[in-house]
Amino acid sequence: MHLAYPAVLAALLFSVGVYGVLARRNAVLVLMSVELMLNAVNLNLVAFDAWLRDALHAGQALTLFTITIAAAEIGLGLAIVLLVFRTRGTPDIDRLTALGDRVAERQNSADDTADASKGQAVS
Amino acid sequence: MSILAAAGSLAPATRGFLSPTGVEIVFVLVGLAVLGAAVISVGTKQLVHAALWLVVALGGLAIEFLLLTAEFVAWVQVLIYLGSVVVLVLFGLMLTKAPIGRSPDADSGNRWVALLVALAAAGTLVTLVVDAFRTSWIDLGSGGGSASVTGASLFRTWVLPFEALSVLLLAALVGAIVLSRSRQAAVPKPRPGKLRAGKPVGAARAAKSPSSERES
Numbered sequence: 001m002h003l004a005y006p007a008v009l010a011a012l013l014f015s016v017g018v019y020g021v022l023a024r025r026n027a028v029l030v031l032m033s034v035e036l037m038l039n040a041v042n043l044n045l046v047a048f049d050a051w052l053r054d055a056l057h058a059g060q061a062l063t064l065f066t067i068t069i070a071a072a073e074i075g076l077g078l079a080i081v082l083l084v085f086r087t088r089g090t091p092d093i094d095r096l097t098a099l100g101d102r103v104a105e106r107q108n109s110a111d112d113t114a115d116a117s118k119g120q121a122v123s
Numbered sequence: 124m125s126i127l128a129a130a131g132s133l134a135p136a137t138r139g140f141l142s143p144t145g146v147e148i149v150f151v152l153v154g155l156a157v158l159g160a161a162v163i164s165v166g167t168k169q170l171v172h173a174a175l176w177l178v179v180a181l182g183g184l185a186i187e188f189l190l191l192t193a194e195f196v197a198w199v200q201v202l203i204y205l206g207s208v209v210v211l212v213l214f215g216l217m218l219t220k221a222p223i224g225r226s227p228d229a230d231s232g233n234r235w236v237a238l239l240v241a242l243a244a245a246g247t248l249v250t251l252v253v254d255a256f257r258t259s260w261i262d263l264g265s266g267g268g269s270a271s272v273t274g275a276s277l278f279r280t281w282v283l284p285f286e287a288l289s290v291l292l293l294a295a296l297v298g299a300i301v302l303s304r305s306r307q308a309a310v311p312k313p314r315p316g317k318l319r320a321g322k323p324v325g326a327a328r329a330a331k332s333p334s335s336e337r338e339s
Contacts, residue, residue, distance in 0.1 A: 001263055006150070018241045020165030022233065022234075024229065025228060025231045035177070036165070039180075046193045049267075053262070056281075060273055061280070063196050065285075068203075070203075071207060075299045078212070078299075079298070081215060082219065
């Protein structure tokens with residue numbers, strides 16, 4: 001089998017996961033997309049293990065470790081998401097802005113409006 | 124096995140992309156299914172359907188592992204991903220009161236930027252990978268990833284990372300329990316809209332049920 005097939009499939013799957021992480025709004029769906037990215041890495045590891053015919057089977061051992069870490073990650077991630085949902089009432093990651101710097105944002109927006117009013121003609 | 128043997132005997136003569144072997148055809152077909160399921164899973168507006176399409180994608184990846192002769196990894200994938208991770212995700216969706224049916228605000232406002240970033244990443248990675256591994260060929264022998272081989276290498280060579288990983292799993296378990304434990308006192312804060320004062324018996328039961336629900 002050509003090595004290009006699993007490598008290209010893993011690259012495309014990783015890109016799909018990147019899109020899901022960036023575009024999704026629900027935190028559980030973001031975790032699902034992270035799982036897709038981890039699986040793309042697993043596919044790469046298995047394919048390169050088969051290609052290199054590693055005597056120690058480092059690729060498959062590392063795949064097993066990655067699967068275990070992914071299971072631990074999704075358990076902890078869902079615990080955090082449930083805690084956030086319990087305290088804030090929403091799993092929406094766009095609305096979780098409690099750590100945002102409100103004062104700086106306000107000043108920036110004030111500066112922007114000032115710059116805009118300075119640079120442009122006041123309509 | 125006969126397919127593998129035939130591929131091995133025919134392969135050195137015909138290693139072009141236009142004359143694929145049987146394993147490659149199956150790999151590409153299952154890969155298209157995996158990719159389609161993944162795209163639907165990140166693109167659908169029905170949240171529970173996204174988790175169910177994730178099952179299809181991860182199961183297809185298990186088949187890909189089988190085609191790459193990594194049998195033990197494939198069954199671990201089926202057990203852990205299809206068995207526990209997807210169930211955890213479904214529980215997470217239900218515990219966060221995911222709406223059944225189409226939810227129009229499933230995607231964030233920056234989805235076009237996300238699409239641009241993903242397409243740029245896909246283009247770069249696929250160009251690089253195809254350019255680098257155009258002529259590489261995997262000789263798929265049988266038994267490269269069976270349970271005995273994987274177990275021997277895991278417990279001879281990789282036993283120290285294995286044990287460290289068990290400690291990590293224990294730490295993750297304790298962390299998840301600590302995080303999901305109800306941290307409030309015996310009397311929870313009254314929710315807006317629920318009247319608890321003046322009803323001693325019903326108030327005690329009503330105060331108890333949300334906290335036990337939270338602990339589970």
